Amino acid sequence: SYVLTQPPSVSVAPGKTATISCGGNNIGSKRVHWYQQKPGQAPVLVIYSDSDRPSGIPARLSGSNSGNTATLTISRVEAGDEADYYCQVWEVWESGSDVIFGGGTKLTVL
Amino acid sequence: EVQLVETGGGLIQPGGSVRLSCEVSGFTVSDNYMSWVRQAPGKGLEWISVILRGDTYYGDSVKGRFTISRDNSKNTVYLQMNSLRVADTAVYYCASHYCTAGSCYIDYWGRGTLVTVSS
Numbered sequence: 001s002y003v004l005t006q007p008p009s010v011s012v013a014p015g016k017t018a019t020i021s022c023g024g025n026n027i028g029s030k031r032v033h034w035y036q037q038k039p040g041q042a043p044v045l046v047i048y049s050d051s052d053r054p055s056g057i058p059a060r061l062s063g064s065n066s067g068n069t070a071t072l073t074i075s076r077v078e079a080g081d082e083a084d085y086y087c088q089v090w091e092v093w094e095s096g097s098d099v100i101f102g103g104g105t106k107l108t109v110l
Numbered sequence: 111e112v113q114l115v116e117t118g119g120g121l122i123q124p125g126g127s128v129r130l131s132c133e134v135s136g137f138t139v140s141d142n143y144m145s146w147v148r149q150a151p152g153k154g155l156e157w158i159s160v161i162l163r164g165d166t167y168y169g170d171s172v173k174g175r176f177t178i179s180r181d182n183s184k185n186t187v188y189l190q191m192n193s194l195r196v197a198d199t200a201v202y203y204c205a206s207h208y209c210t211a212g213s214c215y216i217d218y219w220g221r222g223t224l225v226t227v228s229s
Contacts, residue, residue, distance in 0.1 A: 001170075031213035035155075042203060042219040043155065049210065054217075086155050090214040096167040099145055099157035099214070 004102035022070040022087030032070040112136030119223030130189040132204030143207035148200035
């Protein structure tokens, strides 16, 4: 089955830029979606289809996808960005469909 | 306003069964792909199952033990969980998908219901 690989943790100082990677075989050929999850809360969609933002998500969050790596970039990081972030793809097989999540990345704001 | 409300969680003995419900308001479940996603304590998200127009699919860890279904008259999605194991302990989220250009993402999540499997 398809595997998405994320770094377990990323740390960044306030005001700096955080990048969270999501690796997968030829992931650039797929559409990647990103979710933010804060402690005790359900996940929230922050980026869909590689680089689109749902309404209400600040432009500081952006996404890109090429080759074997998709990336979530958070510019001008704020304390409120501290959360777990998950990438996701939708896989269609001969035998059906799967939702694939990456293992998640904990973003720590120093 | 869209709402997904999960119920049915609790403490279950190993080998036991439970049925989770996800009551939806704000859209019609028969028009959407619906999934169950779980999160074990301190762990990441794990997709469990999806129900499409008529087809259902499952993750390897629950295949043969869990069954997803839908009652259109009640606008509710269910997850029947049998032969439960300690490793099934998790918060179970109900989720709806939006699909575009051949890919689907989760646009709405419930708040989750905790299932604890323990003797």
